[in-house]
Amino acid sequence: xxxxxxxxxxxxxxxxxxxxxxxxxxxxxxxxxxxxxxxxxxxxxxxxxxxxxxxxxxxxxxxxxxxxxxxxxxxxxxxxxxxxxxxxxxxxxxxxxxxxxxxxxxxxxxxxxxxxxxxxxxxxxxxxxxxxxxxxxxxxxxxxxxxxxxxxxxxxxxx
Amino acid sequence: xxxxxxxxxxxxxxxxxxxxxxxxxxxxxxxxxxxxxxxxxxxxxxxxxxxxxxxxxxxxxxxxxxxxxxxxxxxxxxxxxxxxxxxxxxxxxxxxxxxxxxxxxxxxxxxxxxxxxxxxxxxxxxxxxxxxxxxxxxxxxxxxxxxxxxxxxxxxxxxxxxxxxxxxxxxxxxxxxxxxxxxxxxxxxxxxxxxxxxxxxxxxxxxxxxxxxxxxxxxxxxxxxxxxxxxxxxxxxxxxxxxxxxxxxxxxxxxxxxxxxxxxxxxxxxxxxxxxxxxxxxxxxxxxxxxxxxxxxxxxxxxxxxxxxxxxxxxxxxxxxxxxxxxxxxxxxxxxxxxxxxxxxxxxxxxxxxxxxxxxxxxxxxxxxxxxxxxxxxxxxxxxxxxxxxxxxxxxxxxxxxxxxxxxxxxxxxxxxxxxxxxxxxxxxxxxxxxxxxxxx
Numbered sequence: 212x213x214x215x216x217x218x219x220x221x222x223x224x225x226x227x228x229x230x231x232x233x234x235x236x237x238x239x240x241x242x243x244x245x246x247x248x249x250x251x252x253x254x255x256x257x258x259x260x261x262x263x264x265x266x267x268x269x270x271x272x273x274x275x276x277x278x279x280x281x282x283x284x285x286x287x288x289x290x291x292x293x294x295x296x297x298x299x300x301x302x303x304x305x306x307x308x309x310x311x312x313x314x315x316x317x318x319x320x321x322x323x324x325x326x327x328x329x330x331x332x333x334x335x336x337x338x339x340x341x342x343x344x345x346x347x348x349x350x351x352x353x354x355x356x357x358x359x360x361x362x363x364x365x366x367x368x369x370x
Numbered sequence: 371x372x373x374x375x376x377x378x379x380x381x382x383x384x385x386x387x388x389x390x391x392x393x394x395x396x397x398x399x400x401x402x403x404x405x406x407x408x409x410x411x412x413x414x415x416x417x418x419x420x421x422x423x424x425x426x427x428x429x430x431x432x433x434x435x436x437x438x439x440x441x442x443x444x445x446x447x448x449x450x451x452x453x454x455x456x457x458x459x460x461x462x463x464x465x466x467x468x469x470x471x472x473x474x475x476x477x478x479x480x481x482x483x484x485x486x487x488x489x490x491x492x493x494x495x496x497x498x499x500x501x502x503x504x505x506x507x508x509x510x511x512x513x514x515x516x517x518x519x520x521x522x523x524x525x526x527x528x529x530x531x532x533x534x535x536x537x538x539x540x541x542x543x544x545x546x547x548x549x550x551x552x553x554x555x556x557x558x559x560x561x562x563x564x565x566x567x568x569x570x571x572x573x574x575x576x577x578x579x580x581x582x583x584x585x586x587x588x589x590x591x592x593x594x595x596x597x598x599x600x601x602x603x604x605x606x607x608x609x610x611x612x613x614x615x616x617x618x619x620x621x622x623x624x625x626x627x628x629x630x631x632x633x634x635x636x637x638x639x640x641x642x643x644x645x646x647x648x649x650x651x652x653x654x655x656x657x658x659x660x661x662x663x664x665x666x667x668x669x670x671x672x673x674x675x676x677x678x679x680x681x682x683x684x685x686x687x688x689x690x691x692x693x694x695x696x697x698x699x700x701x702x703x704x705x706x707x708x709x710x711x712x713x714x715x716x717x718x719x720x721x722x723x724x725x726x727x728x729x730x731x732x733x734x735x736x737x738x739x740x741x742x743x744x745x746x747x748x749x750x751x752x753x754x755x756x757x758x759x760x761x762x763x764x765x766x767x768x769x770x771x772x773x774x775x776x777x778x779x780x781x782x783x784x785x786x787x788x789x790x791x792x793x794x795x796x797x798x799x800x801x802x803x804x805x806x807x808x809x810x811x
Contacts, residue, residue, distance in 0.1 A: 270747035290797070298715055298723035299799070331750050342794035349799040 220256055220293055242311050248318055252288050255321060259285020271330050279330040283337035284321045291317050291344035302348045309352045316361075317344065323368055340367060380438040386429050389624030390414065392422045393438060401444035401479075403461075407436035410461075410581070412445075414625075426580035428624060445584055448473040449595035454539070457556070457570045460581040462588050465572065476595070478587040483598070483650045491651040494713040495605075495659065497531045498773035501700025504783070505726055505768075506687060506707035507714055508659070510537075510603055511651030514707060515611065515662040515679055517671065518689040522698055524663045525551050527689070527770050528607050529558045531661060532568075534773070538602035540564070543589035544572040545582040546613035579617045586614065586645045590658070594648070597656035608645070608662040615642070615675045632674040639678045646682045684708040692764050699768035702730045718776050721802045725783045728796050729763060732787075736760030752795075759790040784808045 227233045228246050237245045262278040263285075271279075292314055296302040305313075320340065327333040343364045350357040385392040391406055398421050402413045406425050409432075415422035425432070447462040450473025457466040462478075464470060491511035496503055508514065518524040532540045542555060552574055559568045571589045573582035589606055596602040608614075615634060622635035630636040649660045662683075664676050671677065680686060688704035691697075714722045737760075739753035749757070766772065766782055774782070787796050788808040796803070 267741070267745070270742075270745075271750065272748065296723070296727075298711065331752070334750070334752065339794045342797045345797045346800050349801075 290341045403441040427578045460584040478591040482648045494717045500767040500779040504779040507710040509709040510657040513646040513649035513660040515664045537605040539604045542570040543585045543608045590648045601656040612665045634674045695764045697769040755790045
């Protein structure tokens with residue numbers, strides 16, 4: 212199924228992320244583990260695609276819970292990081308600082324261990340996280356509103 | 371054309387091929403029209419005084435002593451305000467029993483407006499069809515085709531779009547129209563009392579196919595007169611561009627040119643671009659908007675005609691039969707208006723973009739749920755809600771028989787969001803949700 216962004220995160224790649232000079236430069240300018248984070252995010256999307264195929268073949272009940280979690284983590288990255296609203300004045304223009312902050316945040320969420328009783332509960336939970344992250348994307352970086360959504364996100368994860 | 375007094379008649383052909391004849395004649399201009407044994411022809415090559423004429427109908431049965439009469443000019447159209455409300459054939463001659471048009475005589479097929487003299491398109495063209503206005507908004511000065519299967523009602527949709535659009539002139543270029551379609555257009559335009567702003571150039575199926583090659587240039591010559599000289603907003607309808615390309619194909623094959631992909635001439639891209647690039651927004655308010663129809667063979671968009679068209683035009687509107695609702699819809703996944711962002715949220719309500727994207731995303735979720743269903747799996751509560759939503763979205767918004775203002779389309783979408791989904795599931799910016807959300811009744 213086609214969805215935004217039009218640049219496919221799996222089919223597209225940059226050789227520059229493999230060059231030591233660039234990795235060093237990015238570590239200095241963006242974040243010490245930036246390239247590692249980008250690759251981790253990319254791998255989550257790749258895994259998400261694989262399990263989505265499995266779920267399509269075996270059905271929602273035919274795969275273990277962990278598959279659903281993997282799928283929804285990839286959706287989280289898709290909706291909160293890759294999808295960018297070109298019509299929105301804030302979301303259409305994100306500074307490197309903001310990208311670094313959001314990717315780190317989303318990866319932290321992905322690292323959080325969560326327990327679900329069934330796949331519907333899992334899906335609904337992540338959909339709410341996605342909505343909060345999207346609202347953050349629509350808010351001025353580190354504004355009051357932005358921090359309020361961040362608090363909502365943390366509260367949600369604590370439960 | 372009737373013969374004039376003291377007109378020179380040539381009667382000695384030097385060579386005849388499948389599509390051309392050659393003869394010696396003096397004072398002939400390139401692209402000039404002529405008749406050869408009563409058949410219409412055009413000068414395609416001149417070397418010294420050896421003139422080669424392409425005969426549109428082909429050269430079968432042409433004798434070596436055929437009478438050749440030159441018209442003395444390339445294809446041209448008399449332009450004036452009297453064009454309004456009239457019907458013409460491919461040569462710009464009236465076919466409605468009305469008098470010939472008096473006016474300045476202009477050669478057709480000239481260059482398109484210089485890019486330097488153009489303005490960025492910025493005016494929305496509302497059509498009342500949500501599949502267009504909501505998801506693929508049209509802008510004046512845009513060039514966009516309908517991609518449709520031959521059995522879909524594309525001419526009806528185009529006639530509706532034309533009549534609802536707020537424009538000064540509508541120019542119909544009908545190529546290979548069946549007589550039924552020709553009469554349909556005539557009756558719809560007459561019935562709407564809009565005939566005084568409509569000009570039609572029509573080539574019907576029983577006329578030689580190659581004659582239709584003149585139709586787009588005739589229609590656009592008239593369009594340029596009204597847009598450039600009169601600063602009017604002009605909408606040009608071209609149907610069916612696939613039949614136009616088929617005519618190009620016939621000519622190039624008869625001329626023994628080496629065919630390119632799908633037996634189309636190698637110049638297909640340029641031939642199509644020459645037409646579509648006439649779409650323009652002028653600084654003084656005049657504009658030419660081109661809405662064309664490209665019929666597909668079995669839905670194949672990789673065929674040379676739709677493929678080349680797609681590189682030239684600013685998007686495409688894809689018609690599809692939705693079997694779930696039994697309606698013809700504007701497919702939101704395959705349709706695109708590349709200029710929509712110039713007006714969305716600027717000339718329409720602030721929530722337009724988010725509503726549009728969310729509605730399409732939820733429709734995509736419904737498509738996934740449908741696949742699940744077809745594969746024999748149990749559907750989740752969300753899947754079921756998606757499927758119900760998709761049916762209503764398809765009937766109330768995507769179907770081509772919808773005719774409502776844009777604000778009402780947006781309100782309808784909000785109503786559907788509230789009916790089937792939670793606020794979080796839509797993921798729309800909170801400020802907009804607070805303002806427009808409609809709770810389930």
